[in-house]
Amino acid sequence: MIKLVIVGFGNVGQGLVELLLEKKNVIGKIIGPVKVIAIADSKSSISGNFSLKEALEIKKRRGRLPENRLAREVVEEEDYDVLVETSITKIDDGGEGLKYVRTALKRGSHVVTSNKGPLVVAFRELMKLAEKNNVKLMYEATVGSAMPVIKLAKKYLAFCDILSIKGILNGTCNYILSRMEEERMPYGQVLKEAQELGIAEADPSYDVEGIDAAAKLVILANTIYNLNAKLSDVERVGITKVSPEAFDVAIEKNYTIRLIAEASRETLKVTPRLVPLNHPLAIRGTLNAAMFRTDTAGDIVVMGRGAGKMETATAVLSDILDIYDSSS
Amino acid sequence: MRGCRYTSSKLLTLVVELEDKPGQLVKVLEPISKIGGNIVGVVHQRGKKTPLNRVPVEISLKIDKKKVEKLVKTLKELGITIRSIDEVRLTATTSLLLIGHIIHTDLSDTIDRIDSGGVAEVVELRISMPRVNEPSTAMVTISAAGNEKLREAVEKLKNICYEKGIIVIEPVNEEFS
Numbered sequence: 262m263i264k265l266v267i268v269g270f271g272n273v274g275q276g277l278v279e280l281l282l283e284k285k286n287v288i289g290k291i292i293g294p295v296k297v298i299a300i301a302d303s304k305s306s307i308s309g310n311f312s313l314k315e316a317l318e319i320k321k322r323r324g325r326l327p328e329n330r331l332a333r334e335v336v337e338e339e340d341y342d343v344l345v346e347t348s349i350t351k352i353d354d355g356g357e358g359l360k361y362v363r364t365a366l367k368r369g370s371h372v373v374t375s376n377k378g379p380l381v382v383a384f385r386e387l388m389k390l391a392e393k394n395n396v397k398l399m400y401e402a403t404v405g406s407a408m409p410v411i412k413l414a415k416k417y418l419a420f421c422d423i424l425s426i427k428g429i430l431n432g433t434c435n436y437i438l439s440r441m442e443e444e445r446m447p448y449g450q451v452l453k454e455a456q457e458l459g460i461a462e463a464d465p466s467y468d469v470e471g472i473d474a475a476a477k478l479v480i481l482a483n484t485i486y487n488l489n490a491k492l493s494d495v496e497r498v499g500i501t502k503v504s505p506e507a508f509d510v511a512i513e514k515n516y517t518i519r520l521i522a523e524a525s526r527e528t529l530k531v532t533p534r535l536v537p538l539n540h541p542l543a544i545r546g547t548l549n550a551a552m553f554r555t556d557t558a559g560d561i562v563v564m565g566r567g568a569g570k571m572e573t574a575t576a577v578l579s580d581i582l583d584i585y586d587s588s589s
Numbered sequence: 590m591r592g593c594r595y596t597s598s599k600l601l602t603l604v605v606e607l608e609d610k611p612g613q614l615v616k617v618l619e620p621i622s623k624i625g626g627n628i629v630g631v632v633h634q635r636g637k638k639t640p641l642n643r644v645p646v647e648i649s650l651k652i653d654k655k656k657v658e659k660l661v662k663t664l665k666e667l668g669i670t671i672r673s674i675d676e677v678r679l680t681a682t683t684s685l686l687l688i689g690h691i692i693h694t695d696l697s698d699t700i701d702r703i704d705s706g707g708v709a710e711v712v713e714l715r716i717s718m719p720r721v722n723e724p725s726t727a728m729v730t731i732s733a734a735g736n737e738k739l740r741e742a743v744e745k746l747k748n749i750c751y752e753k754g755i756i757v758i759e760p761v762n763e764e765f766s
Contacts, residue, residue: 427761502756506717506726507688511758513715514684514728521761535686535760542761 263295263585266339268332268361269347270302270320273375273402276574277345278313288578292585299339301332303348303357308335336361337368343584345577346374352467352476352492355382366390366398373580375402375573377476384480385489399580404477405430405549407572408565412583414485414553421555423485425525430477432547432567433461433468434500434520438533439545442517445505460547470499471531474522478531481551482524496530503533511535517543599654600629600677600710606643606670614646620663626652629705645672651704679710679732681739683762685746687727689755691716696727702749709733709742 267274281288281295288295299308300316305326307316319327336344344365348358359379365372366387374380379387380400391398401411405428414423429435433455440451452469455461467473475495482490500520511518516535519542523530536543541562544550549567554560566572607613614631621628630649637645652660657674664671691699696716704710713730731746733739743759750757 498756502688502724503758504688504719504724504726506719507686507758510715510717510726510728511686516684516686516760518686518758519761523761533756533758535684535758535762537760537762540761 263292263343263581264341265295265297265343265345265581266335266341266365267297267300267345267347268302268336269349269358269376270300270316270326271347271349272570273347273573273577274300274302274345275317275320276570277347277577278317280571280574280578282313284578288582292582295581298341299335300326301330301335302326303332306330306332306335308339332357332361333364336364341365341370343371343373343581345581346372346376346379347577348376350376350476351378352381352472355379359383362387362398363390366394366396369394369396371397371399371584373399373402373577373584375400375577377403377473377480380480380483381476381492384483397584399583400480401580402573402576404481405551405563405565405567406569407575407579408549408551408563408567409579410481410551410563411484412579413561413563414481418553418555418558418561421558424554424556425523425528426481426485426551426553427521427523427542428478428481428551429519429542429544429549430522430531430551430567431468431471431474431520432549433465434471434474435544435549436460436547437469438500438503438517438519441503441505442508443545445508447505448501448503469501471497471520471522474520475531478522478524478529481522482529485524486526490529494529496528496532498532500533512538515539519543599657600649600651600679601657601674602677603648603650603674604672605646605648605664606639606672607646609638609642609644616667617646617648617664617669620667621648621650621652621660624652624656624660624663626650626656626660627705643670649677651710677734679712679734681734681736682712682730682732683739683743683760684713684728684730685743685760686758687729687750687755688758689724689750689753691725691727691755692718694753694755699746699749699753703731703742703746708738 306328307326346361355378358376362372362379404410437451475497479490515538519536521534550564552562628650632647634645700711712732716727718725731742733742747757
């Protein structure tokens, strides 16, 4: 019996619970029975004898869980094998999520997180803490959601020298740029459209200034190149100044423009780039993609949805499976 | 939308043989300047002295294509031995997109500063200006004598544009990464 505690009960937390219900049989076949012993967010929690359905229903009906015990206490007090940490990303200091991750690792529990904050702020520290306590810290969901990037690099490309990674790691920016390319509408107008569609936030700066993509790049580069890079180490230019005319000029040389995150041993940057129209990264809409250039395996490209409730929950589940699946 | 194209002068390597005594170099450089050539580098090849005790001197210069013939004629008339004159082969090329107040921040200065290194030059420029006083967009194509020189030139362009508040959009091309 694998005992989970879930902290953060927003989209990703709820998605994971739905997935655990929906995929119960197949999960059981691969890693055996999984039990969620507590769910908590910053204001409320549920623990003891409860059903997952019940937890979802209460949260949906009341906007909170029934008990007053806070996530912090749950993480300190419950006896669990895996902490699933899905709290809201705080990019500056890691926020509460960082505290939960530290506590769980110190207590000798595995951690699976979808939250970039702790990893951007304290990557090396957390990895060492996990190693010292002989547990795993997994974070596939933090980069490109369900698109397999972290485990691809760490497992399948483990023996390769990864010369560079270039990727589209923010769906909002890619949507805006590909709409500008198609319609030649100005940036502000496309942004408004994206906000109405729920693709961009009311305050879009985190996405359009390239901060979100840079955070993912930091995690990816730290993983692959064994660095302790921080957000401030990334050369970063957003997309707000890209004009519709830029696409006119670019197309004459068969280029389009995309926000590309690039990491290598020499570079760490998120900048708008000219991308040949037939290049694997010239993708449209909210898709994400990553291209690994390796010494022995050539180029490897993955593409997929870089965000979304069930997509991110799928990535979280893949990490839980990875911890316990003895056949892999 | 308005547009224009820009073609720069030729980059040449001229090798002349000079007597090994003071005042010889200026005999060559002066006429080059008078004709309108821009000297970007001079190397004395002292190790390669000729049997007649002359020193080969390699001069890199930029000059209008139409004036090359006149230059050769002038130098010959002055009795200078020209060993060779070659166009520098610019083998590496890349295009970059610039967005910002490209014209207002002195476009020709931007181009001159790239060209002045002597190892790279702006071979094509395509500008799109949506409205007066609004940011314009330019596709700059730079050629250089090899990838290393091209990288240097791109770095230089990025620095100049950073100074001038112009955004540089680099290509993601694999051969130039």
